[in-house]
Amino acid sequence: MTEKLKRLSQLEERILSCIGVGDCRNALKGPYSKPILELSCPNMEHGSGFEVNFARGRFSLARALLDGRIQPSEGLAEEVYQCTLCGSCRQVCNNCANPDLIVNARENIEDHIDIWEQFRADLVDAGVAPLPKHKKMFSHQEEEHNPYFEKHSERLNWIPKDSKFLKPGGEYLFFVGCTSAYRLNDISRTFLEIADQVDLKITMSPDEWCCGSVNFRTGVEKLGNETAQHNFEIFKTVGIKKIIATCAGCYRTLKIDYPKWLDDWDFEVLHSIEVIDELIQNKKIKIKNKIPGIITYHDPCHLGRHAEIYDAPRNVIEAIKQDDFVEMRRNKENAYCCGAGGGVKSGFPEFAVEIAVERIKEAEETGAEWLTSTCPFCLINLKDAVKEANSKIKVVDLLELVKNAI
Secondary structure, three states, rough: OOHHHHHHHHEEEEEEOOOOOOOEEEEOOOOOOOOOOEEHHHHHHHHHOHHHHHHHHHHHHHHHHHHOOOOOOOOHHHHOOEEEEOHHHHHHHHHHHOOOOOOOOHHHHOOHHHHHHHHHHHHHHHHOOOHHHHHHHHHHHHHOOOOOOOOOOOOOOOOOOOOOOOOOOOEEEOOHHHHHHOOOOOHHHHHHHHHHOOOEEEEEEOOOOOOOOOEEEEEEHHHHHHHHHHHHHHHHHOOOOEEOOOOHHHHHHHHHHHHHOOOOOOEEEEEEHHHHHHHHHOOOOOOOOOOHHHHHHHOOOOOOOOOOOOOOHHHHHHHHEEEEEEOOOOOHHHHHOOOOOHHHHHHHHHHHHHHHHHHHHHHOOOOOOOEEOOHHHHHHHHHHHHHHHOOOOOOHHHHHHHHHHH
């Protein structure tokens, strides 16, 4: 093995545990009493249709690399980076708990997403990745600490400089993130409006950087680690032990990735919808205006399959709805990816929107007026898909509906 494949070499036993059942391509989802047979992987469904487009094929690529039958290349990276890292392959591996299988490969493989991320990191070390668009993005991030080609000094321009939320003290640190700071800062404003109404003690830091999610997803570990270290020092300086994020990607990164890289990590990380759910349950948020129209909900992969947060957003919807809440056919652990994650939105924007259009059509099947979610990155791609599909469904962050309800 070469030093440039050091991660895959360490993962070899897990990689060889794939027994090629193929659930990651075409799986029975839902209960055994009423299963749904459908394609599991958005990359497979909307890609070229070759084996390399879904998990079984990527495992074969990893084996071939380890055996020296193929070499790292930019063409290989082009294929590997089309995966959104949604985690559907992990969810349906061996059909989750197929009683007819003696060997449960999923238990030995453990976390598919972890393998795909480390696969990419080895390609980065080999000099064939990340993609050219990612390289430009990260070059900017090294200087301005965000992937949106914006200035760090303008990160919190959307909030008044004398805001009480920029003052020290409080129970929670609100980690804004890049998408909510530079593209959809209405989400941040809305959350702070709700926090103000219920007197939630929040502070913010203008010194926060990008959470590093885009770095960890694309295998650029060095930059991701530097980003995590910086934010860790900021969190310690602020002196607060509870962190709230409105972005599912930031939440996943702070909750799952940071503990892997930071030995002394001891912060509690919450998604804003968990906090809102608790405030509603405790009667600290009172619903005054129920939201009319059918509502459906899109589970972000980072909040759903990655972190298993399913109940909180649904509890909130049930509390604020006037009419019906109707689930999409694929929901919760079997939800279909919006198509934006894993660096796909920046690397393959048209491909990302194509995947999202399918999700929009699925939302339309419910008869919903509102398609809501809890991830600004999902919202951007779903809104792009609404334009592409000429759909009339309204895509909104769930916090916006909460604000209207109270």
